[in-house]
Amino acid sequence: xxxxxxxxxxxxxxxxxxxxxxxxxxxxxxxxxxxxxxxxxxxxxxxxxxxxxxxxxxxxxxxxxxxxxxxxxxxxxxxxxxxxxxxxxxxxxxxxxxxxxxxxxxxxxxxxxxxxxxxxxxxxxxxxxxxxxxxxxxxxxxxxxxxxxxxxxxxxxxxxxxxxxxxxxxxxxxxxxxxxxxxxxxxxxxxxxxxxxxxxxxxxxxxxxxxxxxxxxxxxxxxxxxxxxxxxxxxxxxxxxxxxxxxxxxxxxxxxxxxxxxxxxxxxxxxxxxxxxxxxxxxxxxxxxxxxxxxxxxxxxxxxxxxxxxxxxxxxxxxxxxxxxxxxxxxxxxxxxxxxxxxxxxxxxxxxxxxxxxxxxxxxxxxxxxxxxxxxxxxxxxxxxxxxxxxx
Amino acid sequence: xxxxxxxxxxxxxxxxxxxxxxxxxxxxxxxxxxxxxxxxxxxxxxxxxxxxxxxxxxxxxxxxxxxxxxxxxxxxxxxxxxxxxxxxxxxxxxxxxxxxxxxxxxxxxxxxxxxxxxxxxxxxxxxxxxxxxxxxxxxxxxxxxxxxxxxxxxxxxxxxxxxxxxxxxxxxxxxxxxxxxxxxxxxxxxxxxxxxxxxxxxxxxxxxxxxxxxxxxxxxxxxxxxxxxxxxxxxxxxxxxxxxxxxxxxxxxxxxxxxxxxxxxxxxxxxxxxxxxxxxxxxxxxxxxxxxxxxxxxxxxxxxxxxxxxxxxxxxxxxxxxxxxxxxxxxxxxxxxxxxxxxxxxxxxxxxxxxxxxxxxxxxxxxxxxxxxxxxxxxxxxxxxxxxxxxx
Numbered sequence: 001x002x003x004x005x006x007x008x009x010x011x012x013x014x015x016x017x018x019x020x021x022x023x024x025x026x027x028x029x030x031x032x033x034x035x036x037x038x039x040x041x042x043x044x045x046x047x048x049x050x051x052x053x054x055x056x057x058x059x060x061x062x063x064x065x066x067x068x069x070x071x072x073x074x075x076x077x078x079x080x081x082x083x084x085x086x087x088x089x090x091x092x093x094x095x096x097x098x099x100x101x102x103x104x105x106x107x108x109x110x111x112x113x114x115x116x117x118x119x120x121x122x123x124x125x126x127x128x129x130x131x132x133x134x135x136x137x138x139x140x141x142x143x144x145x146x147x148x149x150x151x152x153x154x155x156x157x158x159x160x161x162x163x164x165x166x167x168x169x170x171x172x173x174x175x176x177x178x179x180x181x182x183x184x185x186x187x188x189x190x191x192x193x194x195x196x197x198x199x200x201x202x203x204x205x206x207x208x209x210x211x212x213x214x215x216x217x218x219x220x221x222x223x224x225x226x227x228x229x230x231x232x233x234x235x236x237x238x239x240x241x242x243x244x245x246x247x248x249x250x251x252x253x254x255x256x257x258x259x260x261x262x263x264x265x266x267x268x269x270x271x272x273x274x275x276x277x278x279x280x281x282x283x284x285x286x287x288x289x290x291x292x293x294x295x296x297x298x299x300x301x302x303x304x305x306x307x308x309x310x311x312x313x314x315x316x317x318x319x320x321x322x323x324x325x326x327x328x329x330x331x332x333x334x335x336x337x338x339x340x341x342x343x344x345x346x347x348x349x350x351x352x353x354x355x356x357x358x359x360x361x362x363x364x365x366x367x368x369x370x371x372x373x374x375x376x377x378x379x380x381x382x383x384x385x386x387x388x389x390x391x392x
Numbered sequence: 393x394x395x396x397x398x399x400x401x402x403x404x405x406x407x408x409x410x411x412x413x414x415x416x417x418x419x420x421x422x423x424x425x426x427x428x429x430x431x432x433x434x435x436x437x438x439x440x441x442x443x444x445x446x447x448x449x450x451x452x453x454x455x456x457x458x459x460x461x462x463x464x465x466x467x468x469x470x471x472x473x474x475x476x477x478x479x480x481x482x483x484x485x486x487x488x489x490x491x492x493x494x495x496x497x498x499x500x501x502x503x504x505x506x507x508x509x510x511x512x513x514x515x516x517x518x519x520x521x522x523x524x525x526x527x528x529x530x531x532x533x534x535x536x537x538x539x540x541x542x543x544x545x546x547x548x549x550x551x552x553x554x555x556x557x558x559x560x561x562x563x564x565x566x567x568x569x570x571x572x573x574x575x576x577x578x579x580x581x582x583x584x585x586x587x588x589x590x591x592x593x594x595x596x597x598x599x600x601x602x603x604x605x606x607x608x609x610x611x612x613x614x615x616x617x618x619x620x621x622x623x624x625x626x627x628x629x630x631x632x633x634x635x636x637x638x639x640x641x642x643x644x645x646x647x648x649x650x651x652x653x654x655x656x657x658x659x660x661x662x663x664x665x666x667x668x669x670x671x672x673x674x675x676x677x678x679x680x681x682x683x684x685x686x687x688x689x690x691x692x693x694x695x696x697x698x699x700x701x702x703x704x705x706x707x708x709x710x711x712x713x714x715x716x717x718x719x720x721x722x723x724x725x726x727x728x729x730x731x732x733x734x735x736x737x738x739x740x741x742x743x744x745x746x747x748x749x750x751x752x753x754x755x756x757x758x759x760x761x762x763x764x765x766x767x768x769x770x771x772x773x774x775x776x777x778x779x780x781x782x783x784x
Contacts, residue, residue, distance in 0.1 A: 022674050025534070127675035129529040136528070137521040137696050142418070265681065268660055275679075282414045282692035283519035287667075287681035289657065300674035304529050 005310050008059030008090075009036045010081055011071035012045060012052075015095060015122075015302070018295030019069070020047070022303050029307055035059050039072075060084050067091045067309055069302060075099040086110040086118060093305040095122035095298055098187070101196035104209045108317065117314035119305035124197040125150050125274040127290040127297035129304065131315070134204040134278075139318050142281035145245035146205045150197040152272035152292030153181045153188035154220050154240040159270045161228050162237050168223040180272055190219035190381045191240060191255040198242040198253055201276075202328075205244055206251050207319030210328050216372050217255035218380045222387045226363040227339055231259055231389075238389060239266050245279070250329035254372055258390040259337065330372040334390055339365040341385040348378045367391060397423045397702050400451030400482075402473055403463035404430050404437065404444075407487060407514075407694070410687030411461070412439070414695050421699055427451050431464075452476050459483045459701055461694060467491040478502040478510060485697040487514035487690055490579070493588035496601045500709065509706035511697035516589040517542050517666040519682040519689035521696065523707070526596040526670075531710050534673035537637035538597045542589040544664035544684030545573045545580035546612050546632040551662045553620050554629050560615040572664055582611035582773045583632060583647040590634040590645055593668075594720075597636055598643050599711030602720050608764050609647035610772045614779045618755040619731055623651055623781075630781060631658050637671070642721035646764055650782040651729065722764040726782055731757040733777040740770045759783060 009016055020033060037053050038045075045052065059065060060081070068085040070092060072078050078099040085092050087110065094100060100107060100123050111118050121131050125148060134143075149155050153175060160171035172189070175181035187193045195217040202208055202215075220240055231238050236259035244253040260266045265287045269275040274292035279285060291297040333353075340346065346366065354368035370388075380386065401408055412425060429445050430437075437444065451457060452473070460477040462470050462484060470491040477484050479502065486492060492499060492515050503510050513523050517540060526535075541547050545567060552563035564581070567573035579585045587609040594600055594607075612632055623630050628651035636645040652658045657679045661667040666684035671677060683689040725745075732738060738758065746760035762780075772778060 018674075025673070127678060129525060132529055133521060133525070136700070137524055139696075139699060263660065263662070265660070268655065268657070270655070280692070281417070282410075282688045282695070284683045284686075284689055285681075286519060287679075289677075289679035289681075291676045294676075296674045297676055300672070303674070304531075307531060308528075 005031045005067050005306065006065050007031060007033045007067045007069055007306070008062065008065040009033050009069045009071065010056070010059070011073075012036050012038050013071065013073070014295035015298045016071045018299030019071070019302050022296065022299045026303065029303075030310065031306060034065060035062070056081060060088060065090065067093065067306065069306065070094040070096060071302070072096070075102065079103050082107070082118070083110060086114055086116050089114055089116055091117045091309050092119070093302055093309070094118070094120045095302060097123040097193065097196035097200060101199035101212045104199060104203060108209060108320075111314070117309060119308060119313070119315065120200070121305050122298045122301035124200050125276055125290070126152065126292040126294070127301055128274055128276055128288045129301070130201065130276050130288060131204050132304075133288070134201070135315050138278065138280060138283070139316070143205055143246075143278060144281065145243070145279035146201055146276065147241060147243045147245075148198075148201070148276040149239055149266055149269050149274055150242045150276070150292070151188055151191075151194040151240060152274060153185065154194070155269065155274070155292070156180045156272045157189070158220060158238055158240065161223065162231070165228070167225060168220065189221045191217035194240060194242045194255045198244060198255055201242070202244045202251070202253050203317075204315075204319070206246060206326065207317065207322060208251055208328050210253065214328070214330070215253050215255070216330065216376050218257070218375070218388060220257055221381075222384060223257070224339065224387060227387050227389070230337070230365070234259070235262060236260055237267055239269070241266070241390070246326060249326065250332070251326055252329065252332045252372065254334070256334070256388065256390050259392075261392075330376060332372050333369040334372060334375075335367070335369050335392070337365055337367050337389045337391045338370075339363060339387045345378070345383065345386055348374075350374050397459050397698065398457050399423060399425045399459045399461055399698070400454065400457040401425050401428045401461045401463065402448070402451070403465075404428050405463065405465070406687035407690045408463045410691030411463070411694050414688065414691045418695065421695075422702065423698060426457060427454065448473060452480060457482065459485065459698065461698065462486040462488060463694070464488070467494065471495050474499070474510070475502060478506055478508050481506055481508055483509045483701050484511075485694055485701070486510070486512045487694055489515040489585065489588040489592060493591035493604045496591060496595060500601060500712075503706070509701060511700060511705070511707065512592070513697050514690045514693035516592050517668055517682070518544065518684040518686070519693055520666055520668055520680045521693070522593065522668050522680060523596050525680070526593070527707050530670065530672060530675075531708070535597055535638075535670060536673065537635070537671035538593055538668065539633060539635045540589075540593070540668040541631055541658060541661050541666055542634045542668070542684070543580055543583075543586040543632060544666060545577065546583075546586070547661065547666070547684070548572045548664045549581070550612060550630055550632065553615065554623070557620070559617060560612065581613045583609035586632060586634045586647045590636060590647055593634070594636045594643070594645050595709075596707075596711070598638060598718065599709070599714060600643055600720050602645065606720070606722070607645050607647070608722065608768045610649070610767070610780060612649055613773075614776060615649070616731065616779060619779050619781070622729070622757070626651065627654060628652055629659055631661070633658070633782070638718060641718065642724070643718055644721065644724045644764065646726070648726070648780065648782050651784075653784075722768060724764050725761040726764060726767070727759070727761050727784070729757060729759050729781045729783045730762070731755060731779045737770070737775065737778055740766075742766050
């Protein structure tokens with residue numbers, strides 16, 4: 001039977017607000033948001049003042065609250081709140097992918113040590129219930145890959161550059177005006193946000209905890225009209241893909257733009273939508289699509305975690321025990337399109353098996369193979385005149 | 393903790409065989425298929441003879457077996473086995489959509505009465521974990537619609553008529569040669585298979601138990617070259633769609649061919665794949681895609697149910713209690729393309745609000761509105777010279 005949950009909420013921004021709305025419109029969930037901790041004293045809010053507190057300890061030290069829902073921006077503060085709550089035996093729900101990815105081992109250990117549930121469905125791919133499906137449904141099938149469009153901001157931008165021939169800069173500006181991109185879009189456009197999600201998903205796919213800094217990520221910030229034109233001429237679309245897969249002897253994970261062919265299911269994932277495709281030995285290809293961001297989709301994912309807590313649900317992390325033997329490795333070649341201006345970068349990347357080479361007055365690119373460890377070494381995101389994309 | 397399950401299996405066809413393979417290749421599942429009941433004594437089988445029995449009671453009366461997995465074709469025999477097993481307190485897993493849909497109320501009651509779990513994920517949309525997601529993840533969000541391509545056979549045929557300009561007859565023949573269609577394809581091509589699945593999914597979406605005979609279904613058996621040409625000229629694809637949705641005061645469910653526009657997620661669901669799209673108040677549009685049939689995808693879904701049983705999982709049917717107040721109704725208009733030869737059918741269907749009318753030497757069609765109750769009344773599947781498809 002479902003038990004009554006008393007919730008302390010941290011953060012009352014768009015997602016917190018969405019959650020409050022969703023909770024009040026949902027019948028049958030025996031749950032109350034009792035206290036909300038917020039930062040800014042002066043902000044006007046649409047709930048009675050007495051529900052708010054400006055002191056996190058008023059929630060963390062309140063033994064009458066069973067559940068902490070953490071929905072604040074700052075990753076360091078969030079970790080402080082979440083780890084304290086877990087130590088005090090409270091169940092925790094969070095949507096903070098950066099915080100979770102960077103502290104995955106500690107958060108895993110805290111759950112085991114204090115025997116408390118920590119759920120974070122909203123941290124990976126918005127409204128798609130991918131963590132729950134990986135935990136519950138694909139716990140016995142032999143997964144061999146997870147590939148996803150996990151960042152709505154970049155997918156919105158890429159939809160506009162592809163379908164409306166906008167430049168990257170124009171598309172980014174439009175995304176910012178519509179609220180799909182932040183004023184400082186670095187975490188999204190350089191692929192960090194997608195990488196945090198991939199870090200979390202790699203744990204639930206293969207049972208491996210990897211530090212985010214060991215996973216290669218490259219974004220779309222250098223996308224040029226030449227790159228978009230190349231894609232269009234070949235009939236491809238460019239998508240920012242997070243990918244983890246298992247070979248015979250290793251697990252490989254990375255975030256990179258990729259040329260997508262027609263009939264590929266990712267081809268028609270448009271605007272702010274996210275999608276995930278699983279490859280499994282028995283159930284074959286599985287594809288999930290849903291909205292990647294926004295207050296309601298995220299609030300709904302958080303709500304679903306809260307509902308699960310009322311039935312004593314927790315992640316079992318079965319794969320950590322089952323599959324821990326296959327190690328993560330960056331000793332792995334990707335076949336890449338590399339558009340560059342100075343030849344130096346090709347040497348630094350140790351590009352090999354070059355199959356195509358194009359040089360014109362304006363544009364130079366090669367298609368060839370590069371080791372993931374070399375991509376990490378050259379800090380590709382810091383270069384402004386290089387664009388790489390995976391090509392099959 | 394997971395408990396050891398001793399399974400009695402009914403049926404050792406492609407799915408049963410697939411399940412046996414999958415179980416033996418999966419680590420970490422503490423489960424054994426102890427006995428297999430089969431029908432034909434003379435058939436050669438690849439397991440030791442002593443595991444097989446030809447008497448169903450050797451499984452049903454064996455108190456050492458906790459779980460019955462039912463994977464036989466005959467729906468009446470299947471119901472006999474499943475209901476007996478439930479009455480004896482055994483957990484049951486089945487993939488038999490016809491049997492489940494036709495006995496939904498009885499099977500629901502048996503679960504409540506004997507307090508035993510009955511899981512049937514493989515009965516709806518093959519490898520897509522749709523029932524589990526509806527039960528677990530969308531139990532608190534306010535669902536307003538479920539739409540799906542739930543039959544791999546018809547989707548394969550429709551892919552061929554659309555992409556390779558085959559006639560319906562040619563495509564059906566090819567599907568039969570490849571094993572995607574049975575020699576008697578009636579249940580698939582006339583939309584009965586999709587309707588059984590829709591009956592099951594309507595229960596898990598809206599908490600309503602409806603008799604299959606009260607749900608309208610029309611298939612693709614009358615699809616003509618003229619219909620395919622119409623779709624192609626408009627840029628549409630034809631898909632067989634199972635649809636249930638809630639208006640303010642009723643729930644509507646039906647199976648019908650539908651013209652699908654580009655950018656619609658169903659547009660690129662090809663060959664034997666299935667897909668389901670959920671519409672929800674908070675999480676918005678959710679789309680799932682996976683293989684619809686075959687021994688491994690189905691075996692994998694059955695396996696996942698078995699794994700869930702080992703953790704004492706059962707369907708809660710929360711929505712039966714929550715949403716039972718909104719009744720099912722066929723008093724609802726659909727906007728349809730109706731290609732016909734005799735005007736009589738238009739009168740019988742009471743077509744109204746006709747917006748287009750086309751007459752040539754070979755082909756006649758109208759576009760107009762028809763009540764679902766009238767579609768049921770005229771027994772549309774029995775006519776050989778009419779094709780209807782939903783058009784938005």
